[in-house]
Amino acid sequence: MLPVVIVGGGLAGLNCARVLHKNNVPFLLFEAGHECGGRVTTEFVDNYRLDVGFQVLHTAYPEAKHALHFPSLHLQKFYPGAQIFKNGKWNLLADPWRKPLSAPATLAARIGTLKDRMLLAHLSSDVSRGSIESLFARQDISTRRRLEEFGFSSDFIESFFKPFYRGVFLDPDLNTSRRMFDFMFRMFGAGEVAIPAKGMMMIPLQLRLALPRHALIFDTPVVQVHPDQVRLADGRVVGARAVVVAVDGPSASSLLGLPAMKTRSTTTLHFATNKPPLSRAIIALDGEGTGPVNHLAVPSLASPEYAPKACHLIACNCIEPAAQVPDEALLGQVLAQMTRWFGKEVQTWHLLRIHRVRHALPSQPPGWLEPADRPALLPSQVFVAGDYRATASIDGALRSGRLAAEAVMLSGFRRNLPQARPQS
Numbered sequence: 001m002l003p004v005v006i007v008g009g010g011l012a013g014l015n016c017a018r019v020l021h022k023n024n025v026p027f028l029l030f031e032a033g034h035e036c037g038g039r040v041t042t043e044f045v046d047n048y049r050l051d052v053g054f055q056v057l058h059t060a061y062p063e064a065k066h067a068l069h070f071p072s073l074h075l076q077k078f079y080p081g082a083q084i085f086k087n088g089k090w091n092l093l094a095d096p097w098r099k100p101l102s103a104p105a106t107l108a109a110r111i112g113t114l115k116d117r118m119l120l121a122h123l124s125s126d127v128s129r130g131s132i133e134s135l136f137a138r139q140d141i142s143t144r145r146r147l148e149e150f151g152f153s154s155d156f157i158e159s160f161f162k163p164f165y166r167g168v169f170l171d172p173d174l175n176t177s178r179r180m181f182d183f184m185f186r187m188f189g190a191g192e193v194a195i196p197a198k199g200m201m202m203i204p205l206q207l208r209l210a211l212p213r214h215a216l217i218f219d220t221p222v223v224q225v226h227p228d229q230v231r232l233a234d235g236r237v238v239g240a241r242a243v244v245v246a247v248d249g250p251s252a253s254s255l256l257g258l259p260a261m262k263t264r265s266t267t268t269l270h271f272a273t274n275k276p277p278l279s280r281a282i283i284a285l286d287g288e289g290t291g292p293v294n295h296l297a298v299p300s301l302a303s304p305e306y307a308p309k310a311c312h313l314i315a316c317n318c319i320e321p322a323a324q325v326p327d328e329a330l331l332g333q334v335l336a337q338m339t340r341w342f343g344k345e346v347q348t349w350h351l352l353r354i355h356r357v358r359h360a361l362p363s364q365p366p367g368w369l370e371p372a373d374r375p376a377l378l379p380s381q382v383f384v385a386g387d388y389r390a391t392a393s394i395d396g397a398l399r400s401g402r403l404a405a406e407a408v409m410l411s412g413f414r415r416n417l418p419q420a421r422p423q424s
Ligand SMILES: Cc1cc2nc3c(=O)[nH]c(=O)nc-3n(C[C@H](O)[C@H](O)[C@H](O)COP(=O)(O)OP(=O)(O)OC[C@H]3O[C@@H](n4cnc5c(N)ncnc54)[C@H](O)[C@@H]3O)c2cc1C
Pocket: 007, 008, 009, 010, 011, 012, 013, 030, 031, 032, 033, 036, 037, 038, 039, 040, 052, 053, 054, 055, 056, 057, 058, 220, 221, 222, 223, 246, 247, 248, 251, 255, 266, 357, 359, 360, 361, 385, 386, 387, 388, 392, 393, 394, 395, 397
């Protein structure tokens, strides 16, 4: 029996493979790189684990709960809140329900007003009501307008929401769809923010290890796609029962002739230090909007395995326009800003790597997410998956992969694929 061919071994392709494999549908997955994981990857440098671009897993992600086995990832949690640097001082905004002892500090923070704190609770209950589909069915506007219409003060939007959601969407101006914002706000409220103890790469690795090795073919870009075959870069043609293109948005545009997609970039500077600049695993934000660092974390405070013994790893994350600044100049700007934040100790930080991720996330303006899932089968009879088809996140990528596998199987039933009922 011809296999289903999956193009791309990111989370979308891997989850598509997982669902097909579980349903005894033979598949072959072609990945251009030499490892699975796509944008979720971890690099080892001097015994530090550097996630290529700081990212986190939300334990409330509905699809991830289903596709992944959380206990084996040994998830290490971040503090529920953020600390914000503004007017030369640090301010703590913590979730008062999960960290009641932090309430006095949160109330005293010089960010926004008392009304803003109360609105946060209303917003949380607003986005938690009903199904996720019902959230997406609401009228779509920009995140900024959503927050303004909800009544938040401009100080709170600028000093808290803007840097916080810049870190999530990599969007400098809160122009991202309110559907994406509502989804993420719901995730923050419903669960924990975590990283696997041994790095984000453990997520794709877990999926990969559950798949038959012979079906995963690395270092093999696909250059042409048809409904019943693909052409590899070395000229070989591989026949397929169905083809699922599970690549990133820009690659999908060129492989499938889809319209060009705007993407968001990010730059992460990882430093090694003996003394962590924060006292807990919390996200630190630029509440002044000066940049270039928008958000900073010390992953080794969440998981000591990110750094050698007695050492710590700092991830300084910049969004656009840092991508245009050459390494040396960017490093100088980052160190100057970090010295304002943490003082002279910054001079002891040792730069490990600068990672620039050009197509980190698709841009997701209003209208980007549709109330219902987009069909995984294109009019060209090729199946598609990838985060650009859903919420641009780990969860969206996993979801799109499952939906593509289910669509293949449903169409395959008409073409005598195994008659198992799709089970994800
Ligand atoms: C810096 C950064 C921070 C992020 N932060 C978060 C976060 O905190 N939380 C969160 O939920 N999400 C976050 N994300 C988003 C999340 O990582 C992505 O949405 C998700 O990993 C995308 O998975 P994917 O499978 O759709 O695409 P990809 O991971 O891009 O996988 C596509 C794969 O296709 C392969 N490919 C491309 N072209 C071809 C070809 N022609 N032939 C064969 N293979 C090909 C690529 O090599 C790649 O492996 C972040 C992303 C980045 C980059």
